Structures are given as C-alpha cells and as structure tokens.
Amino acid sequence: MSKIYTVLGLMSGTSLDGVDAAIIETDGETIHTFGPALTCAYTASQRSVLDRATQAALTWNFDGPPPNIFAEAEDALDAAHRSATAALDIDGVDVIGYHGQTLLHRPDRYRTLQLGRGQSLATAFACPCIYDFRSADVAAGGQGAPLAPIYHKALVDHAGLSSVTAVLNLGGVGNVTLIDGDRLLASDTGPANGPLDSWLGGVDDSGTISREGVPDLARVETWLKANFFERAWPKSADRYDFDVLADMAGMNRTDGAATLAAFTALSVRKTVRQMQVRPDRVIVCGGGRHNRTIMTLLSLELGCPVLPAERFGWDSDAIEAQAFAYLAVRVLRGLPNSFPTTTGVPEPTVGGVIAYPQ
Incomplete structure (x- = not known):
C-alpha cells in the first residue's frame, strides 16, 4: 500500500x-x-x-x-x-x-x-x-x-457513483469535469459568479435578484459567439475574459442579473455539448450552487438532475x-x-x- x-x-x-x-x-x-x-x-x-x-x-x-x-x-x-x-x-x-x-x-x-x-x-x-x-x-x-478534475474523479469514486457524472464548479469562472468510468474530460465553461457579482456589487446568494428579472437572451446569444466559446475544449479562461458589463448599459438591476445568470447556464450547456458526452447527473460545487435561479436553468438546459455537492456528503x-x-x-x-x-x-x-x- x-x-x-x-x-x-x-x-x-x-x-x-x-x-x-x-x-x-x-x-x-x-x-x-x-x-x-x-x-x-x-x-x-x-x-x-x-x-x-x-x-x-x-x-x-x-x-x-x-x-x-x-x-x-x-x-x-x-x-x-x-x-x-x-x-x-x-x-x-x-x-x-x-x-x-x-x-x-x-x-x-x-x-x-x-x-x-x-x-x-x-x-x-x-x-x-x-x-x-x-x-x-x-x-x-x-x-x-482546470486542475481539480483528477480530484473530482477521486470524489466520485469515493462516493461509489456509477454512470456518467459531471462535477461542475461555479466560482468566478466555471469549470466542468466529466467522469465516465476511467475516462476523464474537463474544461472551463465560461463565466460563473464573476460577472454577476461585479454587476450587483455583491452576491446574489440565493438567486432572488436573478429570479425577479427578465433575461435578454438575444444579448446572451451574442456573448456566446465570443472566441472562447468557439475554441475546442479543453480550454481555460480568466475571470476578466467575460467582462460584458460595458454591453449592459441601460439594463435595470434585476434584468441584468437574470441575463448574467442565463449567460452562466447557457455557457455550461454549450461547453458540455462540445464535449459530446451526456451526463446522467451534474453535481455542483462552488458559490454558484446557492443561486437557485442558476441551478434551475442548468437543470432545464442540461436535461438531467443538477444537485448540490452536499447531497453526496461533500463539503x-x-x-x-x-x-x-x-x-x-x-x-x-x-x-x-x-x-x-x-x-x-x-x-x-x-x-x-x-x-x-x-
């Protein structure tokens, strides 16, 4: 041993x-x-x-x-x-x-x-x-x-999980690990909490502010045409690669928050689709797991259960x-x-x- x-x-x-x-x-x-x-x-x-x-x-x-x-x-x-x-x-x-x-x-x-x-x-x-x-x-x-994927696999193995599991970390930038048996795939996904925190000057911890607004999906689709999203995975990003706040002039506080929450969820969907492995479950860690608006959007966009890490006994x-x-x-x-x-x-x-x- x-x-x-x-x-x-x-x-x-x-x-x-x-x-x-x-x-x-x-x-x-x-x-x-x-x-x-x-x-x-x-x-x-x-x-x-x-x-x-x-x-x-x-x-x-x-x-x-x-x-x-x-x-x-x-x-x-x-x-x-x-x-x-x-x-x-x-x-x-x-x-x-x-x-x-x-x-x-x-x-x-x-x-x-x-x-x-x-x-x-x-x-x-x-x-x-x-x-x-x-x-x-x-x-x-x-x-x-990202460097955490090999540890994400150790966590999934420790929990005894089978089938395809995605571990999604939503910090300032998002990253995802797909674990399919011994197959390990990973990539940064795009923005997570960084732009939303900057827009609000703080955190939308439970997603209340994001939930009250109406997202501008046309604007999000424009953002999703940025070079980062067109690059092949695996790819990495800096928090400031998604500095879209200058493009949000005239938006009110809640609509802006809703738009940035949608940007997070849709960027995850786009990256996971690029990886061409459909997860059976997504386990979310990082501060973004508290944002119920983002969690709901992820479940809708990914078409599988999206669960906080605590559900599996993880801190x-x-x-x-x-x-x-x-x-x-x-x-x-x-x-x-x-x-x-x-x-x-x-x-x-x-x-x-x-x-x-x-």
Missing part, C-alpha cells in the same frame, strides 16, 4: 473573499478521510492590495518588468495563508498544498501568474509545501486549468482546497495532475514546486 499522507490544502479564488483551508488524508489516488476545513476572510487591507495587484496585472499583461505592487500583495497573501493555517490544528500534517492567488492567466502566451511563496509556509510550519501548480502545464502547452466550500491537498501528494509521488483531456497538455504533467523547511 502507498503511504497515507495527512495534508493541508489552501485555496484562494479570484473572488478575493479569502482563504479556504482543508485537511484530508490521501495517498494521492484515493481519499482516505476528510478532515476539518475553514474559510478565513481577507482583511480589508489584504483584499485592497490584492485587488490593486490584479488590476495592475491586467495592465501589465506580462509585458516588461512586473509591477512593484506584486511584492506587497505577496506579503499580504502569505500572511493571510499563515493565519488560515494557524487557525486549524495542523499537528501531524505531512505536507501543505498552496495554490496561491491567480493574478493573470494567459496560456495563449504560455504564461500564468499565481502569487504565493511556498517557502514562506514550509519554513513557518516546518513541513514541505507544494506550490505553483499551473506553470509547468502552461509551459508545456497546456491551458493550466462544497472545501473542495478546491481539498483538491490542492490531493494534488500536493501527487506531486510528492511524481503522479501527474493534468492530462491531454483536462488541460490540453501534450503529455500527462506533474506540475508543482516543492519547498522544504529551512
């Missing part, structure tokens, strides 16, 4: 709401047990510097020297992750998987940027820390995302952090975490940098 590791995963998404931390026990192939998890919100100052760094990154776009604010943002990010880690009882943790904060993702230029100094956490907590999971895949010609808020815990063990064991059918990388790729305590 392979060694079972106790491992901490850390994830911070493009919504800039905070750090998710979760502990699992795994050998990097199967899930042994789920441990505790928590979310540690960014302070106002941490969120501010990360937001300013993100905007600076969009302007920089990998041209010339990196903006000075990146160093300040990385200091804030590492501090937030140390706080989240310290809030859990990590006695006995063998390794940490540290995703970091994505500021800019441009696989078309073979570049991606996730802030986060793995060495900082390795030294602070006296155990190896795996970080920078995406760069090797992008450098090899892959999309660098949806912890899944991405758990995924990077799982991927960290795979890196230690030299097992690939991205594949031709998940990121488009030519060969299965391990990815990830190992930092040891100093």
Whole structure:
C-alpha cells in the first residue's frame, strides 16, 4: 500500500473573499478521510492590495518588468495563508498544498501568474509545501486549468457513483469535469459568479435578484459567439475574459442579473455539448450552487438532475482546497495532475514546486 499522507490544502479564488483551508488524508489516488476545513476572510487591507495587484496585472499583461505592487500583495497573501493555517490544528500534517492567488492567466502566451511563496509556509510550519501548480502545464502547452478534475474523479469514486457524472464548479469562472468510468474530460465553461457579482456589487446568494428579472437572451446569444466559446475544449479562461458589463448599459438591476445568470447556464450547456458526452447527473460545487435561479436553468438546459455537492456528503466550500491537498501528494509521488483531456497538455504533467523547511 502507498503511504497515507495527512495534508493541508489552501485555496484562494479570484473572488478575493479569502482563504479556504482543508485537511484530508490521501495517498494521492484515493481519499482516505476528510478532515476539518475553514474559510478565513481577507482583511480589508489584504483584499485592497490584492485587488490593486490584479488590476495592475491586467495592465501589465506580462509585458516588461512586473509591477512593484506584486511584492506587497505577496506579503499580504502569505500572511493571510499563515493565519488560515494557524487557525486549524495542523499537528501531524505531512505536507501543505498552496495554490496561491491567480493574478493573470494567459496560456495563449504560455504564461500564468499565481502569487504565493511556498517557502514562506514550509519554513513557518516546518513541513514541505507544494506550490505553483499551473506553470509547468502552461509551459508545456497546456491551458493550466482546470486542475481539480483528477480530484473530482477521486470524489466520485469515493462516493461509489456509477454512470456518467459531471462535477461542475461555479466560482468566478466555471469549470466542468466529466467522469465516465476511467475516462476523464474537463474544461472551463465560461463565466460563473464573476460577472454577476461585479454587476450587483455583491452576491446574489440565493438567486432572488436573478429570479425577479427578465433575461435578454438575444444579448446572451451574442456573448456566446465570443472566441472562447468557439475554441475546442479543453480550454481555460480568466475571470476578466467575460467582462460584458460595458454591453449592459441601460439594463435595470434585476434584468441584468437574470441575463448574467442565463449567460452562466447557457455557457455550461454549450461547453458540455462540445464535449459530446451526456451526463446522467451534474453535481455542483462552488458559490454558484446557492443561486437557485442558476441551478434551475442548468437543470432545464442540461436535461438531467443538477444537485448540490452536499447531497453526496461533500463539503462544497472545501473542495478546491481539498483538491490542492490531493494534488500536493501527487506531486510528492511524481503522479501527474493534468492530462491531454483536462488541460490540453501534450503529455500527462506533474506540475508543482516543492519547498522544504529551512
């Protein structure tokens, strides 16, 4: 038997709401047990510097020297992750998987940027820390995302689910994994909560605002002709690839929310149809699962049961952090975490940098 590791995963998404931390026990192939998890919100100052760094990154776009604010943002990010880690009882943790904060993702230029100094956490907590999971895949010609599919398969196997299962994550950007026995397919799908949150200046947590409006489906169909949706899968996206708010002048609050909810659901349908595998069920994780309007639209558009991850005993808020815990063990064991059918990388790729305590 392979060694079972106790491992901490850390994830911070493009919504800039905070750090998710979760502990699992795994050998990097199967899930042994789920441990505790928590979310540690960014302070106002941490969120501010990360937001300013993100905007600076969009302007920089990998041209010339990196903006000075990146160093300040990385200091804030590492501090937030140390706080989240310290809030859990990590006695006995063998390794940490540290995703970091994505500021800019441009696989078309073979570049991606996730802030986060793995060495900082390795030294602070006296155990190896795996970080920078995406760069090797992008450098090899892959999309660098999504990386969670191999963990989604482990979750489906752990739950004993048969038939074709889709795991759909609705964060700032959507991504889907299709699991058909040993066949694993994945792709980003397009916008999820990002444009809707930006439109509302907050979250439509239960979908109430979206449900009150009338969607402009003609406008959505125009958006669905964008280059991203015409590209073959697997494909990846940056949250700001779907900055459609400038095209919504004159719309009221509720109609705009309804239109963006429809954009999310129809983009998922379009990507799943591209993949040419019809799921028997869709399990939804990420913040979008709370939006009942999006969940209803997905069920109508996909023609199968669409269920929140909690229905299967999964902690949806912890899944991405758990995924990077799982991927960290795979890196230690030299097992690939991205594949031709998940990121488009030519060969299965391990990815990830190992930092040891100093």
